[in-house]
Amino acid sequence: MHENVSSINIPLSEIKSPQFRAGDLEIASLVIINLPKHDLEYVAGRIDFNLLSTPVVLVLNGTDIDITEWINLRNVNYFIQDDKPEVQARLVELSKTRIQRRTVIKQIAEQSKSADSVVQEQEEQIIAKTLDIELSNQEQNQKLKRERQLLKFLKDIALADFYDSFLRSIKNEFKVFHALGEIFLVDLKSDNDLAILNLKVSDLWREHKLPAGQSNPIGDFQGTKNLSTFFANLLQRPFGKVVPMNLKGNYFLIVESHLSDIQNVPFQEFFNDRQEILKMVFDKIDNEEKMNSFSFRWEKIFDFIKDPIAIVDEDYNVIAHNDAFHRQGDLRKCYEVFAGGHQPCSGCPLEQNRNSSTMKNGNIIVANSAFDVMAFELGNVEGAKRSFVHTYKDQTESNVLQLEVIQKKKMATIGRLAGHLSHELNNPLTGIRSMAQILLKEAIPATPTHKDLIEIESAAQRSLSVIKNFIEFSDNKNTRIESTDIHGLIERTMPLMKTSLRNHVVMKNLNAVNYTAQVNPPLFQQVLFNLIKNAIQAMSEKGRVTIETYNPSSTIFKISISDTGKGIPPSVQPLIFQPFFTTKEKNQGNGLGLSIVKSIVESFNGKIYFTSEEGVGTQFHIELPLASRNENTSH
């Protein structure tokens, strides 16, 4: 890289001129000064060669003095004693090369100088940066520490499941500030109801306070100005500064502070830092509390309902239930829990409802009770099992009542009929019997006429007694329980069934020695009538009805009515005392039903039970307590 070299030949006269400035020479790449040697000192006075960055060639004419030392002291690249032109030209060439080299060096030097500055700059930057990082690291650490503390607090307070543990956590957390007073919760329910929730020893207390004439400072809770006075009045003691925090709705956290203004700054920061956490956790507690009391109330209501209620899924699993359904907690299939069975109850509507969108109700029988099962479906979740609410309404009582009402109506009708019949039949029968008695007196004894008249008289008498028994039987106005001769009652009942018993063998073994019991005669007659009628109906072919009585103990009278009929299948044996249960054809089942028989017997403090064997027969047993001896004899 060859630079353009410009050279300036300056005549001495110019240097001598007052306008000459050495600095002007700088624009050239090479300065050649041609002068006589005696002017050398003069020129040196005008031009400080050492300040001149441009190379200088001195051309001295006719010199004889040694100026080597002088030149050496100065920035003169070459000097030529002789001004022979070829020498000069060579010198210029040399100078040029030299100048070029020098320029390159100079450039390199400058470049390296600028590189230095770059490096230095970068170093400075690095130092600054490092400083920065160190600073931010510190900050970061502090922040991290703060976050850690908050996290620790959150972890701690998140365990709080009620106001008490919530407060305890706060008190524990705020312990670092020694000058804090009470910390408690305030529930501003309304203008005239304020509750303070605070820990006393370790229990939570809820106190309702609002002295007369003091209105709630709901609006004032934002500014702390009046709150100290407010709480001082409320709690009847001096109260420090109040730091309130609205946790949620009408709930406030109140911190009593005795901190100085300077101490207050970090506290306020500490307090604010925890605000979000406190609100969040309190919200959770409050919601849980509401949920708890809500579901608790519902559970109470459900348990209070006397009818069993259960939520059952489509596979009969009990999901929830009330006390009436089941008391213990182990939930299994509903039919296991409620009915003690191993398969779904007969009559349960679930089987139908699980495959249908419209709900059907059903009736089931559990133990000796009949239940209406009302079903409705819980809103079902897509893909989940369907579930149903079953309400079980015990119909046993109302079924029995209903049956009793029907029975009473039936008996009232029979009673009216008996009244008419007795009037219509008693008169002619009385006439027949009376006439037979008169004719008997006139007839000659032992003649066929006399015998016939005896038959007529006794037939009339029998007819009259049937009517009398029938009236007695249908006497539904007589509800008196009295000492009754049961044997006599049996004797009066049998004739009423003479036709039905016609095809069977009747055996009466009335072996009881004491047979006076406290019963209502017409009702007990109905019991006997029904049991005998059942015995007859159990026998499709000619069979035997046995009526036995005896005293199994000195206080018990027992009557057994047996048939030789088909027996009761074991599967229906548990059901036969249930209302409306019948194995009879529709028009045959016109009796009282064994449920009423049972309730009548039990109303006399008696008990009824049976033994039955299929193909052999059935025995019904009634045990009645004997009437006391006095009553026995007075009867």
Next chain:
Amino acid sequence: MKILVIDDEVLITMSLKRALEKRGHAVEVANGGVQGLEAWRRIKPDLVVLDFIMPDMNADQVLAEMGDRGGTKVILMSAYLGEKTVEKPPSLQIELFIKKPFENIFDICDLIEKAAG
């Protein structure tokens, strides 16, 4: 004693007539209230044995028609009212109340004679 027996049941009037005549009484029978009143007016009996319920008239109506009865004594019979009315109703001013059905016709005759004095 002149006795009038009024009952809608022929067999009863027949039996009582036969049994009471055996005992020496003069017995007239009527099988209804209207017929009975007619007989009562005609024969002026010492005693009327009267059934309580009859198709044409009941005993209280018959008794009302009889007014002061002109010295005739009255015995009532009834099958209908049952045990509760065994006591003779005092308002009817009768000698005796006989419950039907009879157990024995001759016992009834004894009762009638005794009541009529």
